[in-house]
Amino acid sequence: MSTPPPERVVEQFPHLDALRAVGAVAVLTTHAAFWGGEYTDNGTAGRLLARLDVGVALFFVLSGFLLSRAWLQAAADASARPATGHYLWKRFLRIVPVYLVAVLAALWFIDANAALGAGDRAAAVLLSSSMVDPAFPAGLTHMWSLMVEVHFYLLLPLLMLLATGRRPGLDVRRTVAVLAAMVAASVWWHLDGALRVGEGRDVDAGQWLPAYLTWFAAGIGLALAQVLLVRGRGGRPVSLLARLAAQPGVCWSAAVGLLLVASTPVAGPVLLAAPTAGQSLTKHLLYAAVGALLVLPAVLRVRRPDAGATTFDRLLTNRGARHLGLVSYGIFCLHLPLLHLVMRTTGWELFAGRGLQIWALTLVASIVAAEVAYRLVERPALRLKSVHPLRRRGAAPAEKSTAATGSTTR
Template identity: 60%
Template sequence: MTTVAAAPVELDAGTAPRFPALDAMRAIGALAVLTTHVAFWSGDYGRHGFWGVTLARLDVGVALFFVLSGFLLSRPYLARSAAALPRPSTRAYLWRRFLRIVPVYVVTVVVALAFIDENSHLGAREWLTTLTMTNTFVDALPPGGLSHMWSLAVEVSFYLVLPLLMLLAAGRRGLRPARVGLVLAGMTAVTVWWHLQGSDWAEEWTGGAPAQWLPGYLTWFAAGIGLALTHVLAVRGAPHARRVLSVGRQPGACWAIAAALLLVASTPLAGPALLIAPTTAESLTKNLLYTAVGLLVVLPAVVADDRGAFARVLGHPAARRLGLTSYSLFALHLPVLHLVMWLTGWQLFGGHGVLLWLITLAGSLVVAELGYRLLEVPAMRLKRLVPAGREEPTAATTAASGTTAR
């Protein structure tokens, strides 16, 4: 296998590069998830034919999150391996992931379990499994207002296995692209098997929801890791990697293809829009289509030229601010939706789609800003308690970095 030798001049391992446009990608993902949930609650999934199914497919926002995580979290490992530098500190990495996720999550859980009526009967066991993010391993259904948190549990599972994946992929003796490729192929194979057989096998011995476990979504993270590998190789001068990234210099074409694939996913090929279990073939088709959509949407933001209109739009302060608050927006929008329905007296599947979306969005933006200022920013100040070490890149872990790896 070919090894990428360290460059004579350090290009990208000492300080992490900045990707300002990626904050807007997080915002797009969060808004897509909010929109698809509002469309379900209003009944628009089944009320508007193909357009309704397309609204259902905006759950592709989760794929965007996973591709982004795969890219941003794996890139420091791959860049350091290529530069023959020590691996990032696992302790610091896990501490920062804890600070990034837990404060907002715990507040969201407490709000949902304490104030949403359908959760009033839940006892200590349910509180414990919810707070520890283990619902999907032991329960078929989540508590009210927290149905979206399965994806956060998958994300956290990925956080925990990433250091091992990077040890397998990058090793300790220099970056070998073929070795990384083998790990990515293995991740893809696991997902394919999980959709075709593994999930059904796991259902035989668990009361949880295996379809919502990490193995079913490794392809989305693998797409991000593959993009990170390509970016590291391109920065270090690999012509083939630069040619691949050059596709992202045409964002209109990339997003048009992504939109076309999303329309394909809106057909019966990718399964039903409503809460009906898809066949194994439909489930796998949807997963693979979402992998391509997520990659095509994120790629142009990774290589965005600061002088171009695309980067200026995505890098606008308003877009970046929405990206910075997007985690709180994602976490808290369903409790806000519950509150809106309670205040208005509207019934589930009772219509009012556009108005319900506007009110929920407005309320979610307010609580997201509060969550960011009162929970996320103070929590991230605690990252200094576990120093990363002198050689750890720091740009990607600051709130102002323009990346999602905070």
């Protein structure tokens, strides 16, 4: 008689919602600072503001961790793998409704988009502008990262099949080989691939998925380490990661230090000039390390049951921070159209200062709009996740984001 697979352990990661809020506010802040001309007028502080686009790397690391973990758990426990159809349906519900709200707002209310043709508008609606144009339309230029993330969603089931195979058991070497291949693909893309693919075409191939596979690989690597840790596997490498994770202050200080390095010329210019291939790769790898270090103590820290809350816990698990994380997707999607609105209604000139005022008005407006979008759009859409028309009969449902992880995936 066969032995049933062990009951899946349900771990909680309550810090991750607040980390997503950190990422969203970081992206908003770097855009507001750019519009206020703060990058070049404030020395090191201005360059650091420019590098707060590291929030995108944080998003990608979080997505890699949260979304891959269900497959890795299933392989380790010899249980049913997530149903691809259900997984894709949930991703659709999570991403598309609020995105369409942002697209409609930008295309119909931002004057710079008035002359766009039907093809450009269709590309924006289909989240594919960077595949056919140099950039997304005004008010949506940040959506290249969402396009990359959606492409990762589509690729993930194949990556997990390559990493875990179909046989019971988690082959660590096989999974690590897939992660190494993802990193190698990104390195090649930065050094040569993007130029080759984009040559002769009016597109920015540097904003396509291959350029960011390392960031997702960092998240998948953390998921692998976490799955191995709770099962007493992984040996010395996982043990060392857990010891580092036990010191959140060290992890975050190291992340800040690496961000300071990224603010120097080794990671390229802070404005719109194109970096060299070496600078692009350096920035990419530094951001991967920053994202991984920020997430590490939130997912691999082993705490005694009787241990009290640390400053790290109090900052990231308080109710306000977690709620801000809950609506952070709306903040991310809507902040740039609202930034256009702030500049239009105030009459402030681009690059003419007032960075703090621009940031404050945009942040407040984005939080309010995100709260409304969450209640009227996101939450009603997510109620449909149990109606999974693509689910394959007999397959396991995809892991529940909130109940099983303590965090919703962006």
